[in-house]
Amino acid sequence: xxLLMLTFILCGLLTPVTKAGWGxxxxxxxxxxxxxxxxxQNERYKILCMNKQNCCIPI
Numbered sequence: 001x002x003l004l005m006l007t008f009i010l011c012g013l014l015t016p017v018t019k020a021g022w023g024x025x026x027x028x029x030x031x032x033x034x035x036x037x038x039x040x041q042n043e044r045y046k047i048l049c050m051n052k053q054n055c056c057i058p059i
Contacts, residue, residue, distance in 0.1 A: 027055035 025035040027049050035049035039056035046057045 025049060025051060025053075028057055033057040 027033045027035050028046055033046060033055045034043075035051055035053040036043075036056050037053055039045055039054055043056035043058050045054045047055045049055050
């Protein structure tokens with residue numbers, strides 16, 4: 001019972017930490033673009049992001 005409770009508490013505490021790493025990084029002026037490997041059909045490549053991915057700006 002105590003081990004199960006400890007597991008739930010740890011999962012609850014780690015959730016906010018991992019959310020920051022899963023999101024798509026934003027780039028360009030006022031965070032308009034998104035860093036991606038490939039731009040979507042309605043986006044255009046503008047510059048290279050710090051993580052060496054394309055900064056895709058919506059058109």
